[in-house]
Amino acid sequence: MRRFDKVDLGYEVAVSPVSGDSLVPIVFINALDTSQDQWDDVLTHLPGQPTITYDRPGIGASGPLPSHLRDQPRTLGDLADELRVLLDKLGIDTPHLVVGHSIGGLIALKYSERYADNTAGIVLVDATTLDHLGASTWPEHEGGEDKPGSSRLDPIGSFAEIQDAVWPPTPAVVVGSAVGRWLRLTPDEAEEYGPRTPEELDEQWQQGQQLLAEKIDALLVVADHAGHDIPTDQPELIAVGILAVIRAIDDRSLVTIPAAQLRSAGGSTDRRSGGPRSPS
Template sequence: MSATLFDVGDYRLAAEITGDGPSTVVFSSGLGDAGEAWAATIAALSTRARVLTYARAGVSESDALPAPAPRSYGDAADELRRLLATVGLKEPVVLVGHSIGAIIALVFTATWPDTVAGLVLVDPSDVQLPLDLEPPKLVMHDGDREDRASFDMRRGAAEAVASRQHLGIPNVVITSRVGRWLEVATPEFWQPFSLEDLDERWQRHHRELATSLGGSRPASIQDRWCWGATDPG
């Protein structure tokens, strides 16, 4: 990404602001992703919204965290809050998150609901799954840099569960197609679960998440499904 470094306190984050329009859309990416995966979506929005993509601490051109200890999703959400205050984009924003980035977006919205006009969660992570593996994955690394940040999965799971509430804003959960997990090339990583177990669990997790956020209407989007609440309340 062609980015500018913004000071968010003790370190700087790489962020890119593009597009022009009355709305502000902020993208929160998956592990180790600086926002490249959103390129086609950003291009489609370029004439309708101001768009912010950014790299979390320790990802791409962003500085490392001052302290190396694993952090929570709430810490990462606060990092995004400080970035938005620094860049000064119009609020409330539409917040779009993928994978772990979707959980950060969810925690952000539950913590600062007045700053979010709408929430889109794209294949959000099942935060309990790493803790249910044998052995459990207690820490997840955010990218492959030597000075990368990492997430404390127990703290993060507790925050994510607490954030699963009716938000009072338009929201949607988009899940990948049925059978996606059956194509995973490393089934040994996911013991004691079979790939069939994981595929069913993934779809169930997203349905339950959408229901907890107030969504009730499923619709097909090509090879994905989405559940959402289009009306506030």
Template sequence: MRVIRRQLLTTAVAALSACSAMPPGQTLELGAQRLSYTRAGPAGRSPVVVFQSGLGDGKSVWAEVIGRVAPEMAVFAYDRPGYGQSGNVPVAAAAPPRDPCTTARELHALLRATGVRPPYVLVGHSVGGLYQYAFARLFPGEVAAVLLLDPTHPEHWARMQREAPAAARLVGGLRATVFAPAMQAEFDAQARPECLAELRAAAPPAVPVRLLVRSSFGLGEGEAFQDLARRLEAQWPALLPGATRRQVERSGHYIQKDRPDVVAEELRALVKATAAGPAAAAP
């Protein structure tokens, strides 16, 4: 999660322009939540590409990528609670924390409720990459492949505070002053110990895993932060065995916006490789 470079004003403008390119959305009541989702692509096509957005982003952040791949593959994207057209995050004291495990289970339930069957090619950006990692660990039999874009490592925030304290202070200031409630809830629960312990104990899927990382950093992301980011990138094969890394030229943190062509290219390669294999059957 590289929230330092979020560029609040330009992100809002980009999101508005992307919305018009998204396929029509639908809403569904799932428990106490109203969730907005989009399905596109050929009916019955498998595997299904499932997108998960980063902190503060709705599904429209994937508009350019979906526009490129939907003619040839089935896709699914949604707004998490508090984002886009979905309802707000529950505020009741009994509401579960917005940690990666909760979010992964929420997405799993939404896929089932909307009739989107496995196998899935999981795509996640920033903290959405952490959430898709959690999904892959919790539901390995339903995953065909994983594509992560500049993903948040489970230890990212803890190590950032120790190894890049100046950047951590800036993020802490943003959290206190500009993060919306949904962003605060997710940020605060990203490294919830109970969830991370559950993920460590679960076996990862034996599927292709591709990591796309940026080639440039933004203001506030100094040398200490950059060094930490590269070290954490190198640790992903230990979390998802077999993960391979590609540094995307002419790209910042928002690889799906800067280089949608590369993301589409990687998706085509993954879908082609997995579609010929045995389908991951749901229990």
């Protein structure tokens, strides 16, 4: 059973730290309106690794934002700052690997830019693309109407924060969902994204993953059998990407994944941007 620590940030945040042998803690950042148990299947493939999972306010086991903060719009940068405060409270001051899924991937990107000295590596898991961030309709609060104590999102401000940001060389992997996964939408689901067709959405999403990989000079991997929920569909592949980044950090080398290991985990890649080295 997961053990939660409750950390006071002016509101109560539930965090689950696990100790391990590696010198590089792994910090996981959840998808929209998703609790930290979304990473449980991934964690089973990372025995002995120090990990930190947490819930943003009003989500999962975390308490709601206080009333005076609930109507203040929060950007990705604000959520990255919140994570930094949480890690400071936990005494995490060594460089760490940040892993983010969906909108959590963009929070990880903003965190790694704003706190570059604290970031040893990055893994993005089917991160929300810039096109999707700018063009889609988002709920007023992260948890929707049922969770008014969750963060009020500011997608316009968040888009501006990410669009022109520049990242220092950092070992990184981008894990994208399978080509064609948007074609699995039901007619009702597809209508939510109109007038774009599922075919257009799929092409835009794959191009968006490529763009994110180029922005951070990352190794791009495709989860050949996964929809958007890669942490559940193909958790081993995420673990393979994480361990590849940790090897690059430890060895101060290129991020690489042996082809046989990649195939065994259900992944593929024929594109990479050059392979960053660990900062000197």
